Amino acid sequence: MNKLIVKKFGGTSVANAERIEVVAELIVKSVEEGNQVAVVLSAMGESTDELINLSKDINPNPNLREYDALVSTGEQISVALLAMALQKRNIKGKSYTAYQLGIRTNSMHSRARILDVKVDKIKEEISKGIVPVITGFQGMNDEGDITTLGRGGSDTTGVALAVALEAKECQIYTDVDGVFTTDPRLYNKARLLKKITFEEMLELSSMGAKVLQLRAVEYASKYQMPIRVLSSFRAGEGTLIEEEEESMERPIVSGISSIDTEAKLTIRGVPDIPGVAAKILSPVSEAGIDVDVIVQNISADNTTDFTFTVNEEDAEAAEKILLDMSNSFGGGLVEVDRDIAKISIVGRGMRAHAGIASKMFQTLADQEINILMITTSEIKISVVIKRDCMKDAIVCLHDAFDLDKELD
């Protein structure tokens, strides 16, 4: 039977000596329960930010090879300290940097992708009772340079290691108890989800991004490695994220995500001809601006209104691009609306149940919440509404779909 678990602890979980002791205890407990454990760590608390500030003092535009060499020290410190804390408890902890282990990446410094992970050596060590403690967030390219995977990359290291080791499960420890039906700060009836599919987790992105890097979810989904999100501060089973099991009874809607940091841009009077959407969005994405919801409607006079949302902080730059474009089209109006929120209901059960969308829209209508935009995917329906209606929308939808009740 596979008894190997990869445990990944984030920065808040190893923020200081006391927290590292707590993490060591969690590992001791897991070993005493008969598990084999491999550990992946982030840097301690804010230490990475401190290094970044130090580098900005010296060079505001540092070479990324040097930037990676600098910030990667944070994890090297935390793994050595945890290994010491384990040894104090008579657990054979042993630290590994990414290059010592052999986490090979491409050469995209500061946002590298993992190519492969060598595990022969630590597999043997694990079989001897050693608990390897591995630096997250980083790798080595073929030139022997240190690379980093980008913010939150330690989650990806955890999953990649779990896949390479053929672990039973990858446990991602964080400062929240797991994934909830909606943000508990917005509705106190929010319920911790025991299980959720990779697909749902990806669609619950605005919630998910707070607890788990999406790249890690995609990686886990690709290799069908179960992820468990749980707290290193409080006991609990957390949320298991895994492949869909067809046989299992499932709720129709699993959760509600919300985001109130986007702005909506509309360009009016766009000629309704093929390729116009690409023509509008290409310069936006070339400017490095991520577009979220996109809606286009045909109007009567062979022109169309084109609407999309971006992060609020990108709104001004996107507006400029649209104004330039509008001039080239012959002067259609450009509007920016920052007073919006996006609400999404997500659930695999939607596939088999008709009428979910109409139930959602009716529920919002009953609360006199006006819908500004709608988009749908196979397991998600998103609406854009006025920002001050966001909390009401979450509450009424959470109640309407009985998300506070467990389905057993």
Place this chain on the structure above:
Amino acid sequence: MNKLIVKKFGGTSVANAERIEVVAELIVKSVEEGNQVAVVLSAMGESTDELINLSKDINPNPNLREYDALVSTGEQISVALLAMALQKRNIKGKSYTAYQLGIRTNSMHSRARILDVKVDKIKEEISKGIVPVITGFQGMNDEGDITTLGRGGSDTTGVALAVALEAKECQIYTDVDGVFTTDPRLYNKARLLKKITFEEMLELSSMGAKVLQLRAVEYASKYQMPIRVLSSFRAGEGTLIEEEEESMERPIVSGISSIDTEAKLTIRGVPDIPGVAAKILSPVSEAGIDVDVIVQNISADNTTDFTFTVNEEDAEAAEKILLDMSNSFGGGLVEVDRDIAKISIVGRGMRAHAGIASKMFQTLADQEINILMITTSEIKISVVIKRDCMKDAIVCLHDAFDLDKELD
């Protein structure tokens, strides 16, 4: 012509962003003067001590492999930052950790010895105008584990790299202007020495230890690599430490070193039989206590008094060992005297000049300074005196041997 200089900067020289900028300027200047430069750095200021304190919080007796993995991060930070500072000045700085470069050591964690340094890669890079910036103090053993060379090991890295690169000179930047005839804080007529031999530097250990790790001097001496000790805070040529040139006129005495942190231990009534010195000193050295001056005199009744000095902090432990031993000998008295100082005069010129010792003793006698112990080597004469006479002894000897006057 060899234009390659290895420049090593200590912790105070790179203590913060401003200091790193100053170091970058020193390197720019050297490059502009037509030199090729390779750089070795210590960790920033007190950062290594901070890491050690962090580890003590977690495990007072850490595994040394983990200890080395932890503390080696300090140099990785400083080299990345200096590379960034050089790049800002359009110098192609490139950081290297010891394992990236290939500084192979044995496996004696926390006090490893360098076995070899691979320089093919950086030799090629230096020829392309790149300035490699290399972590001091650390290496990698054959298992791929990070090792450290012990306190001050960065000096040794600098010298080892200079030897491997066949550099013209290894420049050790520190916070003092160079090596002086005696400690300038003890006598204001102390003079900066322009040149000194490796041998003299080794014998001036109590002064030398403050500016330069003795292992580095030994290493440089073995491979005849000239070392220049100079300040990163003030301009100046510093002190060049190099092989003796026979043809050169030399002063008789080069410098006076002093140390007032030792204690003197005496065990009386020791049977005067062969092997007794070893019998007394073996348990002392087995306890990890370094013995400095040793004196043994034969007394009338076939017993002897055996006297030696140790670091003050080891005096109590040494006393215990002697008391145990004294009991086994039949109860000779054990005395500890902490009120001592050791003064040494050092100079290659002594070899060719008789009467140096008597001049030293007479000078001290004229000042009514009583000599408690005497030892001599080929180029050094040391005396142990009362601690409160130390400063007077330095002044009268410095004057007697005309050390304030340059010999040209």
